[in-house]
Amino acid sequence: MTSTIPPLKPSLESSPWVQVHRNTLKEIVTVLKFDVHGNATMLRMRRADVLKMTQQAAAALGGSPHAAKQPSDGTPVGPSITGRLPTPSHPHGLSVSDAQMVHMRDLRKLDYAFVESYEPSIVVRKQAILINADPIRSVIMRDCCLMFVPDTNHALVDLLKQNFHDTHGEDDDNQMAFEFRFLANDFERMAPIVNSSLERLASAQMSSGELETLRTLKNAMNEFESQVNGLRRVLMEILDNEVDLHLLYLTQSLLEVYLQDIHNTKTKVALMLHRIQNTESVVMLKMDAVRNYLLTADMLFTLIMVCMTFGMFVTAAFGMNLTSGLEQTQGAFVAVLAITVLCAVVSVYVGIAFFRKRGVII
Structure with missing residues (x-):
């Protein structure tokens, strides 16, 4: 049975709203x-x-x-x-x-x-x-x-x-319906994105910019996880909708295969996000260790400067233009210098031992 295609009526484009919309x-x-x-x-x-x-x-x-044939009772199918x-x-x-x-x-x-x-x-x-x-x-x-x-x-x-050419070039006699082949091609389109993210994370080395790289990868993986969850939700809705299943002429087992692929991808994304979080934690621990090291060094230098301030006080006291009676004493300079240096060293040692006992210095 042949039928002519009725010409479509042109849409009304004289409306002012349509003109503004255009x-x-x-x-x-x-x-x-x-x-x-x-x-x-x-x-x-x-x-x-x-x-x-x-x-x-x-x-x-x-x-x-593939048009439907009319049955004997005249009911259109x-x-x-x-x-x-x-x-x-x-x-x-x-x-x-x-x-x-x-x-x-x-x-x-x-x-x-x-x-x-x-x-x-x-x-x-x-x-x-x-x-x-x-x-x-x-x-x-x-x-x-x-x-x-x-x-x-x-x-x-x-x-x-x-991808479309490779999918069709594998088997010219593929009997799968065209819609199903393209659906498979659509979902397989997501695989290179996941593989690329996996390779980038696996080949990443710790550096000063690693935290920023991890943040970028984490944002990309979160976005991709949202897309995967959306696709999974769509497939679940179709599986629960008998009308769409009949209109698509899809069997439940076919969609279950797609759903299983999406579930596998979702699992890979979840594992990748877990690895990113672990690596981010390691980077943060390293940064905390470096920060603690700098704080320890700053505390040590501050302690040394405080102890040296005692020697500077003694030097300033003997530098005044007042007669102390020690100017003519033999060996007074060496004795004062030795006592001052010894007191400074002992003060630094006692300070380090005190802070180490308190657990401030590891």
Whole structure:
């Protein structure tokens, strides 16, 4: 059965609010389009064009080779989002007509012009899956995928092209549905970030700037842990939502695999954060030891200066222009000097012994 795609009605753009809205926000978005073979094309599109593309993909079900056949009683049966029909093993197979179309509000959640960072989510729409898990923001359709990127020169572009091409190049006869392959590619995108953080921390050496480095790594790992927890929460919500499971035509065991991968990643992040905290504690202990050493040295020099002040007092006393009767005494100078130095040394020794007994000097 063939069907023509009805032309979409142009949106009303004569409203004053729409004009102000158009002047305030950029309408052009940068999109990286992937086909089922992993070929990437960089496009500059209006958000309205992206919405129109998703609506056309949903409206083209009538001409799809996987379109549902009408049963003998005339009851319409719609295919799932992957183009499959309900089977006896899946008696609750839902028609795609039960799912909502992609709305503009759904696309705004993926647009960098509207939202810098957003809570991770996987939204099921008619013939489309919308994934928002920073840095992945994508719209997955039956035969293509639209990836929102900040700009054409962003580092994410080359990484996505390489990973997507490698994923599809391993097995050209891969029978896994296109949506599932791209979901796997999305989640595997997080692995290099964790590995890079592990290598950076493992190769770090103690230095004067180690505490600042640890602070930077800790902040990055905390942010990544938040993303992992968000993805885990999204998968748990989908597992608890029977409607989304049927619309995605996903089995619970498949999502359990993804959930297990996320749990493993979460465990690695938790261990890494624990190692960072331990290293931070070691650095702080070393800094405390250095600070205590400096305080001890300062106390010793202060004690020596106090003891030398006694000798300076004796010197000042004999330096006055008064007759003491010792000027003509043989050996008086040597005796006074020896007694003064001896008293200073004994005072320093007694002071060090006293503070060491008190535990101030280790």
